[in-house]
Amino acid sequence: xxxxxxxxxxxxSSFQARNLSLLVAAQALGGASPPIIISLGGxxxxxxxxxxxxxxxxxxxxxxGLALSTLPAAWLMQRLGRRWAYVLGAVLGVVSGIIAAQxxxxxxxxxxxxxxxxxxFYAACVQxxxxxxxxxxxxxxxxxxxxxxxxxxxxxAAIIGPQVVIWTRDxxxxxxxxxxxxSQAALAALALPILLLLRLPAPQKQAIVGTARPLKAxxxxxxxxxxxxxxxxxxxLMAFLMTAAPMAMVGCGHSVGEAALGIQWHVLAMFGPSxxxxxxxxxFGQRKITALGLxxxxxxxxxxxxxxxxxxxxxxxxxLGMGWNFGFxxxxxxxxxxxxxxxxxxxxxxxxxxxxxxxxxxxxxxGQLLHSVGWSGINIGMQPLVVIVLxxxxxxxxxxxx
Numbered sequence: 001x002x003x004x005x006x007x008x009x010x011x012x013s014s015f016q017a018r019n020l021s022l023l024v025a026a027q028a029l030g031g032a033s034p035p036i037i038i039s040l041g042g043x044x045x046x047x048x049x050x051x052x053x054x055x056x057x058x059x060x061x062x063x064x065g066l067a068l069s070t071l072p073a074a075w076l077m078q079r080l081g082r083r084w085a086y087v088l089g090a091v092l093g094v095v096s097g098i099i100a101a102q103x104x105x106x107x108x109x110x111x112x113x114x115x116x117x118x119x120x121f122y123a124a125c126v127q128x129x130x131x132x133x134x135x136x137x138x139x140x141x142x143x144x145x146x147x148x149x150x151x152x153x154x155x156x157a158a159i160i161g162p163q164v165v166i167w168t169r170d171x172x173x174x175x176x177x178x179x180x181x182x183s184q185a186a187l188a189a190l191a192l193p194i195l196l197l198l199r200l201p202a203p204q205k206q207a208i209v210g211t212a213r214p215l216k217a218x219x220x221x222x223x224x225x226x227x228x229x230x231x232x233x234x235x236x237l238m239a240f241l242m243t244a245a246p247m248a249m250v251g252c253g254h255s256v257g258e259a260a261l262g263i264q265w266h267v268l269a270m271f272g273p274s275x276x277x278x279x280x281x282x283x284f285g286q287r288k289i290t291a292l293g294l295x296x297x298x299x300x301x302x303x304x305x306x307x308x309x310x311x312x313x314x315x316x317x318x319x320l321g322m323g324w325n326f327g328f329x330x331x332x333x334x335x336x337x338x339x340x341x342x343x344x345x346x347x348x349x350x351x352x353x354x355x356x357x358x359x360x361x362x363x364x365x366x367g368q369l370l371h372s373v374g375w376s377g378i379n380i381g382m383q384p385l386v387v388i389v390l391x392x393x394x395x396x397x398x399x400x401x402x
Contacts, residue, residue: 019132019136019198019200020133020136020146022194022197023136023150025153026129026194029190029194030089030090030093030126030129031154031157031158031271032157032164033122033184033187033188034062035157035264035267037058037184038059038062038242038246038263039162039246039259039260039263040181041243042056042243042246043250043256045109046247047104047176047177048103048104048107049109055247056243056244058113059243061113062116064120065119066120066127066356066359067352067356067357067359069123070127070349070353073121073128074128074345074349077128077345078345082132082200083200085125088121088125089124089125089126090188090191090195091192092119092121093119093188094185096116096119096184097115097119097181097182098181098182099111099114099118100116100181101175101178101181103115104177104181105178115181124356127356128348129150130147130332131344132150132200133147133149134336136200143336144278145282147278147332147333148277149274151274151277151325151329152271154270155272155274157271158267158268158270159268160187161264161267162264164180164187165180165260166257211342212340212346213340213343215346215350218343219350221338222399223396224335224347224351226393227331227338227351228331228335230327230334230389231327231328231331231332234324234328236358236359236385237297237382237385238328239362241300241304241379241382242266245262246260248313251375254313262310262317265314265317265318266321269318269320269321269325271325273322277326277330281330287393287396287397289326289329290326290327290331290393291393292326292327293326293328293330294323294327294390295390297320297323297327298323298382299319300318300319300320301379301380301382302379303315303319304316304375305376305379305380335347
């Protein structure tokens with residue numbers, strides 16, 4: 001085994017820095033797709049479906065496509081390497097945007113849902129960029145900063161995605177919102193040459209180093225349970241509330257543009273703290289920052305209960321985004337300590353399958369819950385889930401100290 005050079009023990013080497021920069025750019029373009037789908041999916045669903053409980057189905061199917069794609073995407077990364085799997089993901093991102101736009105143009109709800117489902121594979125690849133960053137730097141003490149740096153690309157995506165919605169939702173007057181999904185396809189096309197420039201180490205060569213434990217044994221460890229539970233609740237609650245928020249805002253008399261801006265502020269809050277989240281984790285530890293994120297998510301629900309004005313909606317979405325940043329990046333950093341290099345691919349895939357599978361399940365119920373219990377009921381119901389995960393983390397912390 002080749003020993004790491006001095007540059008890899010303190011800061012990423014120039015080769016690693018190049019890959020990180022490319023991943024940031026790819027994250028900025030790929031991360032712009034979810035805000036388009038999530039902010040418009042429910043509204044297009046209302047436009048194309050006569051069933052009010054099916055309005056969030058396009059977003060839910062997107063989340064399901066993401067969850068179901070985590071395992072095959074990991075298999076492709078293992079067989080072909082991350083670069084070619086990512087390129088395939090971007091190609092499907094182009095195809096998905098075109099199909100979704102055609103569904104709108106033809107007033108075909110099923111075709112639109114097929115387009116959002118295909119976008120899930122691209123999203124699964126984009127989600128794994130954070131693991132590619134951690135694997136690229138190698139050194140454990142650099143991984144949290146590398147993950148945080150990749151998430152900075154989401155800050156750019158937070159500007160691109162919602163602005164694309166605002167600029168293009170009426171670009172084709174005969175088919176409202178179709179222009180935004182054509183733009184989604186264009187963004188994925190722009191990511192292709194960037195992904196082709198990646199020169200990441202081949203996972204299959206790294207996977208043979210060391211002895212891998214059975215996946216069931218890894219999943220039963222307290223460390224994995226803690227990290228996965230924090231990731232599932234941080235991401236699951238964020239996605240659930242983000243899906244319901246645009247419809248709740250429009251239902252309370254706010255405009256589509258105001259709803260899109262609310263999502264933009266939310267996504268900015270999701271990724272803006274990434275400039276310093278890695279440093280905070282280095283200083284205070286993964287568990288404390290993850291717990292802080294979960295507390296902020298709970299607080300966002302309490303703020304949402306205070307009223308239905310723009311300040312309450314936007315404020316709760318901003319707080320929700322910041323809580324997600326601390327909670328999800330912290331949980332991802334915690335996960336990297338749960339596996340050896342020989343186990344990384346399957347553990348990363350299992351974690352993302354659990355996270356996005358939960359998101360998909362929750363997303364399918366968001367429209368029905370919003371229709372039945374309302375925005376306030378959703379924000380009340382989220383509180384016990386946060387308390388449960390915080391209790392698991394507190395128990396694990398006491399166990400380690402003792």
